[in-house]
Amino acid sequence: MTGSRTAGTKVLIIGYGSPIRGDDAIGPLVADRLEREGVPYGVAVISRHILTAELVADLVEHDRVIFLDAAVDGPPGEVRCRQLAPDASAMSTMAHFLDPRELLAWCETLYGQVPETFLVSACGTSFDYANYSLTPDAEAAMEPMIERVRQLIAQPAPI
Amino acid sequence: MSRTLTIEPVTRIEGHARITLQLGDTGEVEDAKFHLTQFRGFEKFCEGRPYREMPALTARTCGICPVSHVIASNKACDHLLSVSIPPTGEKLRRIINLAQLTQSHALSFFHLSSPDLLLGWDADPATRNIFGVMRQDPALAKDGIRLRQIGQTIIETLGGKKIHPTWVVPGGVSEALTQEKRDAMLAMLPEGLDIAKRTYAFFKTLVPKFKDEASHFGNQPTMFLSLVTPKGNLEHYDGLLRIKDAQGRILEDMVPPHEYERLIGEAVEDFSYMKFPYYKPLGYPKGIYRVGPLARLNNVDACGTPYADVALAEFHMLQESGPIASSFHYHYARLVEIIYALEMMERLLKDPTILDARVRARARSNRYEGIGVSEAPRGILMHHYRIDDDGLVTWVNLIIATGHNNLAMNQSIRQVADAYVDGNNLQEGMLNRVEAVIRCFDPCLSCASHAFGEMPLAIELKDASGRVVDTLRRG
Structure with a gap:
């Protein structure tokens, strides 16, 4: 899953969400499409149902990480991009799913380094169980998400 | 004035639960219960499905x-098909099962x-976390991440994805192993075994510090239930049922898993959605038993791999004689099993037949009832289905590893509460010990109770009329 580094920035894209809960699947679906369409050398793409602890080992191997997720707090289909920072207070009381900011806090505490990290999200409206399709709004958000991810991939490396 | 103390949810476990401690007039613990309060109903909504x-x-x-x-479900389906799966298909299933055990x-x-083990049960809860x-010990934390990564990577390599792989199918597995994948998995195992061995060596140095906890964390006489090989060795995929009593006498041995109903009854209580399995010949609740790593190591004659057998001998020395009684030693047993799993995966991957192309038997359903039994990380797991002429499911029974331990978990929290909880001087560390004894069992409540819910933590003190007189909140 880890791309080999050349002269460029080493980028990891992680789409996450449940594939059986409607719009929650948009993260992994966008990740899968990016992989199918092709990404530059040195860019790795993975899809996950949930974020788990061992991902920390992958994060610290990369200069830039782009998480892809669904959001619930905005106009349907709205695509947003924000930079994430480590936040240990985002800690889960359980251990089989983690917040991306907590994963970054693990990187910071354990390895003393944190990749430049972005969260690209699209607002969904339907998260029902046993729902295998995106709403039209979420479907329409896929292309802008991909475009935003490609911009982030092409962005110069952080100094 | 009697009071009820509630710990909800229990933290750092898989799933959601509540503990209530009923305190008497003088603050002593009169009763303790472990509740699973939400219901998912897999047994019912699977009815009617192919x-x-x-x-x-x-x-x-x-x-x-x-x-x-x-694994357990496909074994039940194998039984419905009445097929023996090809040996290589079985070995590949064993590997993914052991990878699951390692990461879990x-x-x-x-x-x-x-x-708890590194920072102490009484440490500030704001820092008593990962x-x-x-x-405190970054190298240990990194080892934990890497070991989990190795287990998950093997699951993904074999199963195609980490969380819900579909590679295991009725009759075997859907795809043979390639040499490239075999070599990639083999390359990771020495590092994993090094991590497991040094973690085990480190934990052995900690054990003497926990004599008090070992004495009170579910240190109780119960029976033990697990699968064993026909030779009585450690087994996680197939094998036969063995039950030992608290003195180490074998009560049941070499029982085919399909006869589980002869041994296991299931009771229900009105305070929990988790069932209360028990050993039928002794009745309920006298038929209390434990499953999982502690039970497996107590039941076997040997592990069958070099380092794990050395560790098994040391495990038996935790107590002068008889099966290890304290549930605290689930932690120890878990580390021994990680060593075993890594050694066994290496052995299986080096098997000269592991790359064989024939990995699946094909058939239609040939009987109306199928039972699949395997060892999950937390203990023995039973899937039992009945189907009709069209192959549609008419009845389902699942006995989950965590459920087998339900009686023992309830008894354990009572023991810990008796030893540590003073209702007149309530300290967070006391309550953490009550939670910690549950963590020894590593319950997976999503499976056992089919629970689903939110995670605020509130500890409420109630008087006899149910009035909240004090509340502690965490998180």
């Missing part, structure tokens, strides 16, 4: 141990229990 959907459906019971359900045990030890562990 049996071939069962592995995918039941795997959704859990996001942390889906492989275990996939690693999560339990390194992430869920190490904050970040506290990272600061």
Whole structure:
């Protein structure tokens, strides 16, 4: 899953969400499409149902990480991009799913380094169980998400 | 004035639960209960579905141990097909089952229990967490991440994805192993075994510090139930049922798993959605038994791999004689099993037949009833289905590993509460010990109770009329 580094920035894209809960699947679906369409050398793409602890080992191997997720707090289909920072207070009381900011806090505490990290999200409206399709709004958000991810991939490396 | 103390949810476990402690007039513990209060109903909504959907459906019971359900469910389907799966298909299933055990045990030890073990039960709860562990012992925390990564990577290499792989199918597995994948998995195992051995060596140095906890954390006479090989060795995929009593006498041995109903009854209580399995010949609740790593190591004559057998001998020395009684030593047993799993995966991957192309037997359903039994990380897991002429499921019974331990968990929290909880001087560390004894069992409540809910933590003190007189909140 880890791309080999050349002269460029080493980028990891992680789409996450449940594939059986409607719009929650948009993260992994966008990740899968990016992989199918092709990404530059040195860019790795993975899809996950949930974020788990061992991902920390992958994060610290990369200069830039782009998480892809669904959001619930905005106009349907709205695509947003924000930079994430480590936040240990985002800690889960359980251990089989983690917040991306907590994963970054693990990187910071354990390895003393944190990749430049972005969260690209699209607002969904339907998260029902046993729902295998995106709403039209979420479907329409896929292309802008991909475009935003490609911009982030092409962005110069952080100094 | 009697009071009820509630711990909800229990933290650092898989799933959601509540503990209530009933305190008497003088603050002593009069009763303790472990509640699973929400219901998911897999046994009911699977009715009417084609049996071939069962592995995918039941795997959704859990996001942390889906492989275990996939294995037990497919074994039940094998039984419906009346097929013997090709030997290489069976070996490949064994590998993914052991990879699941490795990552699950690693999560339990390194992430869920190490904050207590390294920082202490009375440490400030603001720092008694995984970040506290990272600061105290970063190398250990990194080892935990890497060991889990190795287990998950093997699951993904074989199954195609980490969380709900569909590679295991009725009759075997869907795809043979390639040499490239075999070599990639083999390359990771020496590092994993090094991590497991040094973690085990480190934990042995900690054990003497926990004499008090070992004495009170579910240190109780119960029977033990597990699968064993026909030779009586450690077994996680197939094998035969063995039950030992608290003195180590074998009560049942070499019982085919399909006869489980002869041994196991299931009771219900009105305070929990988790069932209360018991050993039928002794009745309920006298038929209390434990399953999982502690039970497996207590029951076997040997592990069958070099380092794990050395560790098994040391495990038996935790107590002068008889099966190890304290549930605290689930942690120890878990580390021994990680060593075993890594050694056994290497042995299986080096087997000269592991790349054989024939990995699946094909058939239609040939009987109306199928039973699949395997060892999940937390203990023995039973899937039992009945189908009609069209192959549609008419009845389902799932006995989940955590459920087998239900009586023992309830008894354990009572013992810990008796030893540590003073209702007149309530300290957070006391309550953490009550939670910690549950963590010894590493319960997966999503599976066992089919619970789903939110995670605020509130500890409420109520008087006899149910009036809240005090509240502690965490998180």
